[in-house]
Amino acid sequence: MTQQHKVTETEQNMRIDKLLAGLITKSSRSEIQTWITDDHVYVNGSQVKSNYKCRRGDIIEWTEPEQTSLTIDPENIPLTVVYEDDELLVINKPRGMVVHPSAGHPHGTLVNALLYHCDRLSHINGDHRPGIVHRIDKDTSGLLVVAKNDTAHISLAEQLSEKDIDRRYEAIVHGVIEHETGLIDAPIGRDPHDRKKMGVTDEGKPSVTHFRVVKRYADFTHLECKLETGRTHQIRVHMKYIEFPIAGDPKYGRRKTLNIDGQALHAKSISFKHPTKNEAMHFEVDVPSYFQKLLAELEK
Template sequence: MEDLQFLITPEEENQRLDVYLSQKLPDLSRSYLQKLIPQELILVDGKVRKASYRLKAGEMVMLELPPLTEIEVIPQDLPLDILYEDEDLIVVNKAKGMVVHPAQGNYHGTLVNALLYHVKDLSGINGVLRPGIVHRIDKDTTGILVVAKSDRAHACLSAQLKDHSMKREYYALVHGRVKSDQGTIDAPLGRSKKDRLKMAITEDGKRAVTHYEVLKRYEGYTLIKAILETGRTHQIRVHLASIHHPLVGDFVYGLKKENGDGQLLHAATLGFETPQGKRLEFHTPVQGQFRQALIRLHRMERK
């Protein structure tokens, strides 16, 4: 068993026990954490508390977790849009609504489940729950991902992410009319001090750089290309919201009362070198809800 302890600070007071732990441990689902409480694996100052218990400053939350070696991720025959595959890696075009990898307590329906059904082996560098995963995109973001089948490919691709030589370009539909044809947002990102479920621009965060180019302006909206220099969690979403142009459909960092199924963000271009030194580059057009939104805007423009 793995033992974890968290001391509740004044800023964290009055949070629900299960919500607090799911924020501290984002790879664990709330439903999984709730199942640990009756097993007396979660204690507050040595006492069993309900999932809805409101935490107080100064209390100590103690958590015991079963080791990850007990977890088995089941291969599932799920639809996969494969753009390229060789002995070292596989490139896929991820659909909207698909989570990239399982989290403890939530093991099904992810890209990893689908990949394990399709291929015999994935790189083991990232452990049981994230085999082969070199980089991620959000559940509601569509587009291109490269996954490592071998450890040498994982090391090769990770090095390109670290030195920023991997080419990653996104299409994003944002609110408002972006005035500059191009620009750069250089602002550090870290976990929000006010809401641990969110990322935010923070002085003590990690450096994050997003370049952008305007592709098309519409009435009340702008289609942009966002080019990642770094790849922090929710980077494009937070950066664009910070210049008052949040993504359409982004309920977390944008407008709360929109219709739709999440942000209109598409990982359109991915370029990298294989372990053999071959340069590959892939491009896919926007799909589904994003494509329909652009069709509606084009039609409105012609009226």
């Protein structure tokens, strides 16, 4: 059941995790921080971080997650490791793989595979998300960086926060985009009409996506997208917002679309500074076979 609280004058400027820990006495502050990370807490309909400073009149909504004992076991699942050293890994995640376990996906995730592959991973995001610095959706393929220790995790998270990590995607969208490049600057938050979706809302967080046309087809466009921010479902939401939804997207796309299972979206490249060596790192992978097949079919 969703509960609400309106921030009072005496509560303003308090961190949201501290405020909720005082309201929900049966749960620890660290548990509430996990709720916030797992999208169980919203302020004025939008996601926030644990260090968000509350303002008078803010409406805080939270849903207590079901108490399930989630045991995360190492699993011998093949991983495509693009790069690895003592500090980090860069993984090419296949389409269809969930990044971390949850009640709906307790096994077969990237984290299960990482626990088998690695002797150690960072613990900043808790026991359920060891090593995970950022995520990509289940049906989005491509690159993400994993931290082996907390020092590397902090450095990479700071680079993400400061927009110093360059992430580029390839996408196939419905419709023919006439201009060569574009910028979508529209705030993203929880959809007020469907809490399972994200959307462009006035109360959302600042969100910026750049794109350029790679090739046009009869009814579709092949794009390269660059993330300036990293909101949940950002590219999918932004492309829907400008009425060029991603092909195959079951949540934000069109009912009549290309014959694929999930959105045609691939995280093709990532660039960052190495956490300890301070060297510029760049990695790029080709689109997977299903994506290549779609492009070949569109050529016809």
